[in-house]
Amino acid sequence: MWHSIFLKITLFFLVTFIAMGFGFNAIHNELSRDHEEKLQSEADNLLLLLRQSVPLPAPMRETFLVEHGYTISKPVPNLIKTLKNAFATIPKNYPIEIQDSMKEGRIQILKDQRNLYIYLTKATPPLLVIKESVAQKPLWPELILFILMFALLLFYVLIIGTIFPLKKLIRTINYYGEKGVYTPIHTAKKDELSLVANALDGAMHKNQSLLEARRLFLRNIMHELKTPITVGKLSLPFLKKGEEKSILERAFFRMEHLIQELVRVEQITSGMISPSPKECDPIALIHKAAGLLFIEIDTLDISSDGGIIEVDCDVFVTVFKNFIDNGLKYSPDHKVRILHEKGVITFINRGDPWPAERTLEFLTAPFSQNQTSQQGFGLGLYIIKSILDAHSLRLTHQFHSGEHHFSVHFQNG
Secondary structure, eight states: OTTOHHHHHHHHHHHHHHHHHHHHHHHHHHHHHHHHHHHHHHHHHHHHHHHHHTTSOHHHHHHHHHHTTOEEEOOOHHHHHHOEESOSSOOTTSOHHHHHHHHHTSEEEEEOSSOEEEEETTSSSOEEEEETTSSOOOSHHHHHHHHHHHHHHHHHHHHHHHHTHHHHHHHHHHHHHHHSOOOOOOOOOOSHHHHHHHHHHHHHHHHHHHHHHHHHHHHHHHHHHHHHHHHHHHHGGGSOSSHHHHHHHHHHHHHHHHHHHHHHHHHHHTTSSOOOOEEEOHHHHHHHHHHHTTOOGGGEEEEEOOOOEEEOHHHHHHHHHHHHHHHHHHOTTOOEEEEEETTEEEEEEEOOOOOTTOOHHHHTSTTOOSSSSOOSOSOHHHHHHHHHHHTTOEEEEEEETTEEEEEEEOSOO
16 A cells, blocks of 8 residues: 555645645735734824824814825724724733723724724714725735645646556556456557557557467467377278387377377466466376386386475476486487485486587477487477476576486475
8 A cells, every 4th residue: 555656646745735734824924914013003103193183173183184195984883893903902012091092992993804994982073094905915825825726736636647547557457467358448648658558558469469379370280280190090000010000109199199288388388277286296207207208117217305296296297208208318328317305306317518509598498409300399398398487496407427407496395
């Protein structure tokens, strides 16, 4: 959850919102103090003028105040009810007599959204002096705050909307990994994630086409191979017993088994089926492999610590058969030693060192051979490597003292 990019972006914008709110609250408080100081200063000036106008007759008094920029109005009760105190408390810097008059209600300093008012309740007649446009607060802080908040919220929605297809992309990839079925995303947007999704669509379409072509090719070639093998096997009973007939029987059997191996490897490597590991006795698997190769078990030099391996037993017979077959085929003395100890099974045969370009990676590719002589199809190590990869097992090779050592490293044993 904490690794989610959606959560990180949301937290970033949330913190930014909160920080912006604190910042504008501080600005608002500062502007409110300035505004109150301004009102207090205007009230001071007006009170001073009112004191100066006290000796004057009423008409001249009003003229005096108007000349100094103030408006005189009758204190209409409906208007007075809409006004509120300009200050939360009586300013302490006012003269004592002014503070007393304000406490007694003879002088009221009021305001609305726009103007400042001083209401002389005991004057004859009662007097309402107005200073216009001094109580109006500036609107730009609220306007800027609204614009910034709206812009931040808009950016958040746009960013989340842009990366939201990432969830669909993840679900699509996970579903493909689980079910092997890819559902195209198809988006007409031009942002980076949409370009990635469209590129993935193209790559997966090409991959599906290649997989289908490979399956079709293998299906066709296996069908074409099975037909002559079947015809050949049906013809065997009409041949006289002899070495030629025995050779043909072994050849047909091996070709038929090779086709079965290819089918099995194709199913495993394409993900159509998964290995079914269980505890197996490697010595029993080696005996089965020797039987498939028509060789006596005594021809193999086997040494084992008695350990058990956990693999798909039926599939691993093919691994051992190919190791033994390669060892007998390429060894000058046609002998193979098998050593099992500490979770590692090693197949050892004599031979010449490989040329520099003949690496293990090269030889585990399909249709590659160690020697130029056409002794096989070059699929032995490829089949071995494919089955080991499906089991997540490691294959290593060493050459020393004139011997090749192919080792399979098991996770348990």
